[in-house]
Structure formats: structure tokens, C-alpha cells
Amino acid sequence: MSDEENQWKDRSTPHWHLYQRQNLINAANGQLPPFNTDPTKLEREARAKLSQNGWFYASSNAGQSHTHHANRAAFARHRILPRTLVGTNRRETRTEIFGRSIPAPICFAPIGINEIYHAQAELAVARVAGRLGLPYCLSTAGSRPVESVGEANGEEGVRWFQLYMPHDDELTMSLLKRAWGAGFDVLILTTDTWQLGWRHDDIATGNYAFYHGRGASLGFTDPVFQRRLKEAGIDPETDPKAAAQKWIDTIWHGRSHNWEKVKWVLQQWKTLTNGKPFVIKGIQDARDAEMAVEVGCDGVVVSNHAGRQIDGAVASLDALEGVVAAVGGRTTVLFDSGVRSGSDVFKALALGAKAVLVGRLWVWGLSIQGEVGVEHVMRSLLAEFDLTMELAGCNRIEDIRRDRVRTVEEMDGKQKAKL
Numbered sequence: 001m002s003d004e005e006n007q008w009k010d011r012s013t014p015h016w017h018l019y020q021r022q023n024l025i026n027a028a029n030g031q032l033p034p035f036n037t038d039p040t041k042l043e044r045e046a047r048a049k050l051s052q053n054g055w056f057y058a059s060s061n062a063g064q065s066h067t068h069h070a071n072r073a074a075f076a077r078h079r080i081l082p083r084t085l086v087g088t089n090r091r092e093t094r095t096e097i098f099g100r101s102i103p104a105p106i107c108f109a110p111i112g113i114n115e116i117y118h119a120q121a122e123l124a125v126a127r128v129a130g131r132l133g134l135p136y137c138l139s140t141a142g143s144r145p146v147e148s149v150g151e152a153n154g155e156e157g158v159r160w161f162q163l164y165m166p167h168d169d170e171l172t173m174s175l176l177k178r179a180w181g182a183g184f185d186v187l188i189l190t191t192d193t194w195q196l197g198w199r200h201d202d203i204a205t206g207n208y209a210f211y212h213g214r215g216a217s218l219g220f221t222d223p224v225f226q227r228r229l230k231e232a233g234i235d236p237e238t239d240p241k242a243a244a245q246k247w248i249d250t251i252w253h254g255r256s257h258n259w260e261k262v263k264w265v266l267q268q269w270k271t272l273t274n275g276k277p278f279v280i281k282g283i284q285d286a287r288d289a290e291m292a293v294e295v296g297c298d299g300v301v302v303s304n305h306a307g308r309q310i311d312g313a314v315a316s317l318d319a320l321e322g323v324v325a326a327v328g329g330r331t332t333v334l335f336d337s338g339v340r341s342g343s344d345v346f347k348a349l350a351l352g353a354k355a356v357l358v359g360r361l362w363v364w365g366l367s368i369q370g371e372v373g374v375e376h377v378m379r380s381l382l383a384e385f386d387l388t389m390e391l392a393g394c395n396r397i398e399d400i401r402r403d404r405v406r407t408v409e410e411m412d413g414k415q416k417a418k419l
């Protein structure tokens with residue numbers, strides 16, 4: 001079905017699709033894959049592995065999960081229209097993002113406090129991203145120091161730092177300097193989470209690890225924040241709860257920023273790094289995308305934070321086309337929220353995203369089996385994406401254009417006749 005001998009040798013990226021064959025051959029020799037990557041089953045297995053708190057934190061959405069369901073429904077409403085007999089034997093999944101060549105348009109979304117999912121936390125995830133050559137984005141709410149994560153990601157790793165910006169400029173600068181020093185060369189400012197959304201399960205169970213003294217080592221290792229603790233008379237050794245609480249209340253402070261502040265931090269980052277990319281994550285409205293371009297951002301991430309912030313909001317996939325129409329020609333548009341499969345990646349690219357970020361998929365893998373789990377999930381996703389390109393008749397990422405998908409609405413009435 002996938003004869004290794006048939007594979008062209010000069011492909012510049014790994015033959016991701018062969019992961020399918022490898023799994024089947026291994027099984028024939030008595031070794032089944034680590035677990036089933038069907039997203040529903042994957043999620044169920046992660047739930048069985050996690051503590052109640054771990055499960056609630058990873059799975060909680062804003063309110064009644066309407067936005068989360070809208071995210072998934074939007075993918076179901078878009079359907080791939082395959083071409084056949086194109087000749088896809090020499091296809092490539094490689095693309096370029098922010099001046100770096102990457103072997104597939106799939107990135108690791110920033111996810112905070114990984115130590116509640118696995119003892120290896122962010123280090124396990126960064127290692128896998130480094131091995132696969134995919135961009136890894138570390139969250140400010142990460143539970144390992146920036147420097148250790150950079151090292152785990154490796155020399156060749158493509159790494160981005162996601163900033164939750166405090167209202168303490170000296171601390172912000174310290175975080176930026178640490179990230180830059182550890183080889184994170186794209187800054188992603190998240191602007192949809194000054195404050196957490198209302199998540200019923202987390203409230204009902206008091207599920208906020210930082211308030212219990214966990215997950216703040218990125219903050220505790222920061223020289224400016226150490227000074228802030230001292231000034232407040234808090235010793236993280238003897239009172240980790242108060243220290244972790246201060247950290248998280250500093251970065252999730254509940255006080256919004258504005259475009260003037262974005263200009264400031266963008267300027268700081270550009271000066272520090274001699275012009276490295278600056279991106280805003282959390283864009284849904286094309287007018288905000290326009291503003292982002294106007295103030296000089298190098299990219300936007302069309303994201304609704306996996307539906308965790310506002311209940312009853314539009315699906316991120318439905319917001320994508322408007323943003324692409326407004327700024328796609330002028331800036332790099334990335335997408336996330338709701339990606340669960342290789343065909344979802346394909347659909348987001350067809351609607352104009354340059355690449356996608358995935359979050360919960362790898363969180364489930366991490367929860368089930370640490371580094372092995374993350375790698376299995378991501379290799380499976382890459383394989384599924386690669387073979388979706390093959391089966392849909394695409395040789396290059398640029399071939400995945402708008403005419404490769406139809407919405408259900410487009411297929412109704414007059415639109416149907418066009419198919």
C-alpha cells in the first residue's frame with residue numbers, strides 16, 4: 001500500500017505518510033502503536049490518565065462551550081473538493097514562515113503549565129518539536145524556565161515566545177531578553193487573555209494550579225520577578241503559594257492593554273532583536289488585523305484560544321477568510337482553534353492560513369504518554385496531512401487554495417450546479 005521502494009529519494013522533508021505504513025508493519029510484527037489518535041478516543045484516553053484537575057484545566061472552555069463547538073462545526077461545514085490524476089508522487093509539505101524554512105505548515109501552540117499533564121512538562125514537548133523541525137511556541141505561563149526549554153528544543157529548533165504582557169515594563173523587558181537569549185526569535189503577543197474566561201468546571205473545583213503554588217518556575221527564575229518578590233516580602237521557598245499567586249496575577253492581571261502599548265512592546269522587541277518578527281495572537285475581526293498591520297506587526301494568529309475565553313463567539317475558522325481578505329497580502333496569517341486532523345490543517349490552509357497551530361491534540365498526547373505521546377500525535381497528524389495532500393491532488397502547499405474547499409452553504413442551491 002505504501003511501498004518504501006517507491007518513495008522518491010530527494011524529497012526535502014521526511015516522508016511523513018510512511019508513519020502509517022510503519023505503524024501497520026510494526027503491528028504485523030506484534031507491536032501496536034502507543035494509542036489510538038482518533039481525536040475523540042485520544043481525548044477519552046487522556047481524561048482517564050489525568051487527575052480531575054488536569055483534565056478540567058485542559059478541557060475547560062468558556063461558559064457552555066458554544067465557541068468550542070462552533071470551532072469544530074465550522075470545520076465540518078467546510079469540505080474538501082479533491083482533484084484526481086494530478087500526479088502527486090513528488091509532493092512536498094515544506095513551507096516558509098518568518099524567513100525560516102519548515103518541513104510542514106504545522107506549529108506547536110503555546111500552552112501554559114505543562115507540568116500538570118506530565119512530569120517532563122514543556123521539555124518533552126520542546127524536544128519533539130525540535131526533532132520534527134516544527135516551530136515550538138513557549139507560553140509565558142509555562143512551567144519550566146525559558147532557558148531550559150530553549151536547550152531542550154535544540155540548536156536547530158525553531159522557537160517562538162508567547163508573551164502575556166505584565167503591567168510592569170521592567171519585567172516585560174526581562175522576559176523578552178531571556179527569551180531572545182535562549183534562541184526564541186519570534187515574539188507572539190496574546191491579546192485575548194488579560195483575564196481568564198468563565199470556565200465553570202475550573203471555578204467549581206478551585207482549579208487554578210498557580211494559586212496552589214504550582215507551575216510558576218518561569219517566573220521564579222526571572223531576576224526582575226525575584227526582586228518583586230523580595231520587595232513584597234515573599235520567599236518562594238517558604239511560601240510558594242503566595243509567590244506563584246503573585247506571578248500569575250502579574251501576567252494574568254485582568255487589565256487590558258491597548259494599541260499604544262503594542263507599539264511600545266513591538267519597538268522594544270525590534271530593538272532588542274534587530275528586527276525579528278512580532279505577531280499578535282487572538283485576532284478574529286478583520287479591523288483588528290488591519291490595525292495590527294498598521295502598527296507594524298509581522299503576522300497575526302487568527303485564534304479564539306480554543307474557545308476558552310468568550311462563550312458564544314464566532315468560530316475561528318469562520319473569522320479566517322475575512323482576515324485573509326483584509327491583510328493576507330500584507331502580513332503572515334496563522335490560524336488556530338479546533339484543528340483535530342490533517343484534513344483540518346488542509347482546510348485552514350485552503351482558506352488562506354499560512355500555517356496552523358495545534359494545542360489540545362499534543363496536550364492529550366503529552367497527558368497519555370509524555371514525549372512518546374506528543375511525538376505519536378504529531379507524527380500521525382503530519383502523516384494524515386501529507387496523505388490528504390496526496391489524495392486531494394496537491395503537490396505543494398501553494399496548491400492548497402480556496403477552490404479546494406466548499407462550504408455546505410456554497411453547495412446549496414445555485415452554488416451546487418458549479419461543482
Ligand code: FNR
Binds near residue numbers: 109112140357358360
Ligand atoms: C491554551 N492556549 C494558550 N494560549 C496562549 O497564548 N498562552 C497560553 O498559555 C495558553 N494556554 C492554553 C492552555 C490550554 C489547556 C489550552 C487548551 C489552550 C491557547 C492555545 O495557544 C491555542 O490558541 C489553542 O489551544 C488552539 O486550539 P486547539 O488546537 O487546542 O483546538
